[in-house]
Amino acid sequence: MNQPPNPRAHQIEIERLNKHYGAFHALRDIDVRVPRGTFVALVGPSGCGKSTLLRTLAGLEQASSGDIRIAGESVTRLPPRKRDIAMVFQSYALYPHMRVSENMTYALRLRRMAREAIEAATTMAAKTLGISPLLEKYPRELSGGQRQRVAMGRAIVREPKVFLFDEPLSNLDAGLRVHMRGEIRRLHDRLGATSVYVTHDQIEAMTMADHIVVLRAGVVEQQGPPLELYDRPANTFVAGFIGSPAMNILPARIEPDGTSARIDGTENTVALDRRFEPGRAVLVGLRPEHLCLLDAKADGELSGVIETVESTGSATYIVARLGAHSVCVATATRRRERAGDALTLSILAKEVHLFDPQTGLRLKDATARTAKSPDDESEGLPCEKPTRPQ
Ligand SMILES: Nc1ncnc2c1ncn2[C@@H]1O[C@H](COP(=O)(O)OP(=O)(O)OP(=O)(O)O)[C@@H](O)[C@H]1O
Ligand SMILES: [Mg+2]
Structure with missing residues (x-):
């Protein structure tokens, strides 16, 4: 003692x-x-x-x-x-x-x-x-x-x-x-x-x-x-709890190429940095601050229509409609867009999170540093270029 x-x-x-x-x-x-x-x-x-x-x-x-x-x-x-x-x-x-x-x-x-x-x-x-x-x-x-x-x-x-x-x-x-x-x-x-x-x-x-x-x-x-x-x-x-505004979580499906996911009910796809089973249902997680606003005419990954624009002075929050889904975008720059305008968004493949729709569990990166469970490696098959070297 x-x-x-x-x-x-x-x-x-x-x-x-x-x-x-x-x-x-x-x-x-x-x-x-x-x-x-x-x-x-x-x-x-x-x-x-x-x-x-x-x-x-x-x-x-x-x-x-x-x-x-x-x-x-x-x-x-x-x-x-x-x-x-x-x-x-x-x-x-x-x-x-x-x-x-x-x-x-x-x-x-x-x-x-x-x-x-x-x-x-x-x-x-x-x-x-x-x-x-x-x-x-x-x-x-x-x-x-x-x-x-x-x-x-x-x-x-x-x-x-x-x-x-x-x-x-x-x-x-x-x-x-x-x-x-x-x-x-x-x-x-x-x-x-x-x-x-x-x-x-x-x-x-x-x-x-x-x-x-x-x-x-x-x-x-x-x-x-x-x-x-x-x-x-x-x-x-945890994805929804940590981070503000909360991460956008949208139902999607892996495209036939295995390295992109199409948001349900839309023609919008996001590129992935690893390969998944084509046709697999997933939840795609996109942080508002990782979505980049492009010129409306630019060839972005996601296109939608602006519902609301709120500015706090230091940040602008845009809520946009993508098919049946609402998506929040956060940016530090002042914006001229208004409700009703078309918007085009892009996001880096390495910033896209994927979750299992049944369990809600993260589908782990093939490059994850802390692989603990045996299925960590099995979900994402590595693409040619892993974004985070071991
Ligand atoms: N003395 C008690 N008898 C019975 N149930 C209790 C008792 N104290 C807490 N609980 C229950 O245990 C759960 C957890 O309560 P706790 O006070 O730890 O929550 P909390 O996370 O601190 O919530 P908050 O953020 O509102 O303070 C609640 O469902 C509460 O009703
Ligand atoms: Mg308490």
Whole structure:
């Protein structure tokens, strides 16, 4: 029990973790392993089990089966206070009758830490978070952003091995949220901590995390570095969840040549960078930002009619109709097109994603770097020129 932790061990190891609430199976065989210092984002739609997983990590919920190890030591049966974990909640959960300084030092006082040590830890945490002038105030006298910092301050004075954050920024306005994202990430780096951060905002996950875990209905759909999930979503769920605006997913069929797919109900085809079985039904995934707008008369791959054009100033979003399908196109340039205009689009073959219409699973590239299952190689037969060398 008192052995020094193995520095090479993963800091957090969640192994075949299950959580039942009565008959309801909230977490199913969760496996997550992350090295020390990693910033992990847990993402997924409302009700998928993010908070349940976080609360089970913290010990606020009992695991039904499986194991949780922190720094190599199983904590599955330990009460929350013995897990060396600090949690920051969406609601901040500050004690209203205590001043900021008392809120921050509460856990240390419970531990009967020496007064000087408590003062030193509080001063340091307040300085780090820029809340030194607020120490004598009550929570009701603070703005949302300030309360959020106090909640973080209360977590960092304890110097835990692991920080858990449950949607800590969702009560803040958009500008402050972007600012606090950067602050939390910098704080994480400065403290050398391991953090698990729950959000349903995939942009937050993409910009803050080293490792993203995508949950749906208590199941891990995919996990890995942000850009790996963006570049190679394992299924249509992850494809639709990671990336904004969401990936366009259209039913199609492989053409007789095997290296292009025709969108159902249209004459539009997209070129593929690998060969597939002619006639096979597929789902084609096209990211809005990968679709290039061509001159209407140009000989592009996809032609349709514009339905709406929206500009945010920095980006233009065009929704176009391709046969019975709507497709979103995102571009950083200002456009003159209007609703009703014809449009022609092209996309690079290597940027076309293909999925199985029955299972929703990605049809893997023959050039995939992380081939894991035996059918990885069988789906796409290599074309003459693989786009990504091994
Ligand atoms: N104490 C409980 N008893 C019974 N069911 C529960 C309990 N807590 C959570 N659940 C159920 O478990 C599922 C996951 O809940 P959880 O709070 O983990 O979702 P979440 O991903 O955090 O959602 P949100 O994004 O809305 O916060 C939900 O269907 C929820 O109804
Ligand atoms: Mg939640």
